[in-house]
Amino acid sequence: MDPGVSTGEAGPLRGIGDRGADSGGDSGMSDFVFTFTFETYDDAVTRGMNRPPDRLLATLLDHPRVDGLLVANPHRSLLKRGAKKLLGGGDAPFPARERVGLHTPLRLRASDPVDIGGLRAAGQDYDASLRRAAARLGLRTPHVITASPLVAGFAPLDWAASVTYYARDDWTELPARRPWWPGIREAYRQIATRGASVAAVSQQIIDRIEPIGPARVVPNGVEPAEWAGETPAEPDWLATIPRPRALYVGTLDSRLDTAGLRVLADARPELQIVLLGVVGEEAAVASIASVPNIHVRPPVGRAPLVAAIRNSDMCLVAHNRTRLTEAMSPLKIYEYLAGGAPVLSIDLEPVRGISDRVLLTQDVAGFAERLDEALAHGPAREDDRLRFVGENSWRSRHEQILDLALGVRAGVTGDGRS
Incomplete structure (x- = not known):
């Protein structure tokens, strides 16, 4: 089912399957289609447009190389959508304009099938809906950038100028996606064999997909405007926690090494460990919630988050x-480094070489041995902090993804890696 496109002014229905046509003409601009992972534009706005796909979309909406743009939500349930409207619920407004629109394909079922045959059929349905929506906007042979492995693997997209999969996680290892793991593994195989481009946040994801097409590691980044200016006042809730403070930001689930944090808390009782984020798994924090110098706090908005990081003595990647x-x-x-804090992290390949202010240990229990060294670093010098922010901006990351999607080969080796 196809509800159409929300747009400022829908263009005429035009041919979209001619790969010989240049979507940008002579203007240097190109048409694009962007699809989310498993969530919607409304979800992105609700959480503050702060996850990697959200940040990429914000760039696409205001980039000189982007002409027309279709933003597509995943399939949504027709029944749930109707019930939401009957109850007075609405979606976040989308900044539609001529040749820029938002599309939500509808179907009866609420969730994606888990069997591979069902995923293939869903991919074909989604592809057809996407193609019609792109044609209604007047897009010609757009470049598709998708954050969904299922779209990249199971939607044919043979009408697109190129297909780029933006991989921000290895979804075959995420517990919440366990029923879909076999299907996602098959999607990876399809992505690899079809020659789609892959922009991944780590080399490990690229190695697991094994694409035969171009691939590039594009790490996460920061938004410079959020980290500019003097240190903001500490939030009231943080002011009640004495220094020295060690801050962890993120979902509190099985990724968090709670046993290691208990070792750190017991070894250094003067250190106040602050865990800031959604409790994704109650069992993950139950064992440490009563430790006197561990403080579990609910998530906060972007401005209070920035203030918390910039008013912490150090930060943790305690996985x-x-x-x-x-x-x-x-x-x-x-974000820790953008805030000027020294960091203690377990030794993982994607975090090596980011900054000499990141101190690595084999596990979280080992943080205690390097705690004094980390505290001795103190806040970063302001010119160094701002240099890091500028060199690791989201905009610079997104330029790399656009280069990959558009076939700009600078810096890409002969085997398609960079």
């Missing part, structure tokens, strides 16, 4: 070592 964490480019580590 268990798993196949999931080994493939991550922890967004938090870039």
